[in-house]
Amino acid sequence: MKKILFILTILALALSLEAQESDSTGSLPMQLARHHGHLYEAEMMGKISLHSSVYLLSPESFNLYYKARREYVSALVLWSVGGVAVTGFLGYASWNLITSAIHTHPTDPNHPTDDLTPLFTEVSLGMALGSAILFFTPALWLTLDSYKKINHIVSDYNQRRNHISLHFGPTRYGIGLSLNF
Numbered sequence: 001m002k003k004i005l006f007i008l009t010i011l012a013l014a015l016s017l018e019a020q021e022s023d024s025t026g027s028l029p030m031q032l033a034r035h036h037g038h039l040y041e042a043e044m045m046g047k048i049s050l051h052s053s054v055y056l057l058s059p060e061s062f063n064l065y066y067k068a069r070r071e072y073v074s075a076l077v078l079w080s081v082g083g084v085a086v087t088g089f090l091g092y093a094s095w096n097l098i099t100s101a102i103h104t105h106p107t108d109p110n111h112p113t114d115d116l117t118p119l120f121t122e123v124s125l126g127m128a129l130g131s132a133i134l135f136f137t138p139a140l141w142l143t144l145d146s147y148k149k150i151n152h153i154v155s156d157y158n159q160r161r162n163h164i165s166l167h168f169g170p171t172r173y174g175i176g177l178s179l180n181f
Contacts, residue, residue, distance in 0.1 A: 037146055065153050082136050086128050093125045
């Protein structure tokens with residue numbers, strides 16, 4: 001009789017610890033989604049702030065998400081600066097071509113002039129290509145890497161939240177049986 005009472009007491013204690021551990025309100029678990037480098041709630045497409053993601057994600061996932069966000073912001077800066085540089089050089093090349101087409105002068109044999117407009121146009125087109133390679137290559141790499149990391153966090157979170165597991169060990173309120181679903 002003492003053994004049965006002892007076992008029932010341990011089971012009741014474990015069930016109370018499991019009930020204290022559970023934060024469920026009876027609703028379905030939230031699903032995450034990625035959109036432009038941010039975490040969103042999948043159903044409502046509400047953006048999840050960085051502050052809220054601290055409590056939502058595990059420490060490892062949060063660190064990975066923080067790195068991915070920094071990569072994404074760095075990529076945005078590179079896309080912007082590269083776009084301005086390429087647009088500037090292409091605009092200068094276009095301006096040279098337009099002005100050379102409008103201001104063509106017949107060559108005077110007494111006053112020979114060297115027209116450097118084609119050279120300036122070629123140099124500015126080369127600078128535009130070099131700027132595109134210099135800025136857009138790392139921007140593309142950082143964007144794709146941040147998307148890959150955030151997609152990994154989203155899939156890990158969604159799989160973990162839908163997977164039912166039973167654990168015995170330390171919880172936030174002591175030692176006990178924890179049912180995660």
